[in-house]
Amino acid sequence: MSATRTVEVGGQPGYAVHVGPGVLDRLAEHVRPGRRVLVVAQPGREVVVADAVEALGSAGARVLTTTVPDAEAAKTAEVLTGLWALLGREGFTRDDLVVGVGGGAVTDLAGFVAATWLRGVDSVMLPTSMLGVVDAAVGGKTGINTGEGKNLVGAFHPPRAVLCDPAWLRTMSRADYVSGLAEVVKCGFIADPVILELVEADPERAADPAADPELAVELVARAVQVKADVVAADLREASLREILNYGHTFGHAVELIEGYTWRHGDAVSVGMVFVAELAHRAGLVDGDLLARHRSVLGALGLPTAYPGGADRWADLRAAMGRDKKSRGDTLRFVVLEGLARPTRLVGPDEELLRSAHAAVS
Structure with a gap:
């Protein structure tokens, strides 16, 4: 079994990227009893979502999950406004958390939701693709596409952590x-x-x-x-x-x-x-x-x-x-x-x- 590797990303705020078996255990570090969490997931990631919900629930979080369209179809203004509406109905506050589960498109979208809701709430990324873990989920860039181009609307909003279990990557084509x-x-x-x-x-x-x-x-x-x-x-x-x-x-x-x-x-x-x-x-x-x-x-x-x-x-x-x-x-x-x-x-x-x-x- 490969060992876990941790890369520290400096800046304000700084955060860590953990890559290795069992890293999902670290998700509980970012919740406390009563904290609301929205898990934004890519289709086909049900196993990872279930494990994340269990870890969050065990730490006392109140968890809501939603599945968005696959790949770049998730990064639209329509999907974004739908997520804002969901957060509003559920009464999410600045003390709550957004978790992105999936490839780079979902981490881009989930990060932008976190960046814009109440001018910024915490986020944790669980990239399940190679592109997601090495690119989209790291660095604090978030955003959506428009008809005029890719990632033209977005914000810089570093996550609190990025967690990637290599087993998730083995589920990819x-x-x-x-x-x-x-x-x-x-x-x-x-x-x-x-x-x-x-x-x-x-x-x-x-x-x-x-x-x-x-x-x-x-x-x-x-x-x-x-x-x-x-x-x-x-x-x-x-x-x-x-x-x-x-x-x-x-x-x-x-x-x-x-x-x-x-x-x-x-x-x-x-x-x-x-x-x-x-x-x-x-x-x-x-x-x-x-x-x-x-x-x-x-x-x-x-x-x-x-x-x-x-x-x-x-x-x-x-x-x-x-x-x-x-x-x-x-x-x-x-x-x-x-x-x-x-x-x-x-x-x-x-x-x-x-x-x-x-x-x-």
């Missing part, structure tokens, strides 16, 4: 698990190359959490540590935190124009290849580092090209123009100038963009 690994690989390229080495040593084991639970915990802990270090230095994405968006400008554009039918990690995977191509054409990275993007991601079974993308350039370009990192009409990309050396490329030439796009189409 292989495709969903591998998609979440894109965010892990991203952390390897921008800050911790050991992640890349662990994946390259045995991509098949890295892609299967049941094959090597200790490797799964190690990959999660390393990715969380990268995010924790960045977030502690820049909670509100004023400067350094932008590096966590490596591959996301193009990736979010793909998600938008595909109506969120692409998995987030799959889109980010192509997005990382796109910015590697962009950096290579701008003279920032060599051919070996560019090739390593395709080899690492491809070995896990992640996409490195956007089929049909050649005919979608106008749509992609317009969607990237609405990216949160843009300033006015100027595009800003997180790129590398070497392994684990992220930087920004501001206002690249349009022909450079077209060329990089052609390379991933």
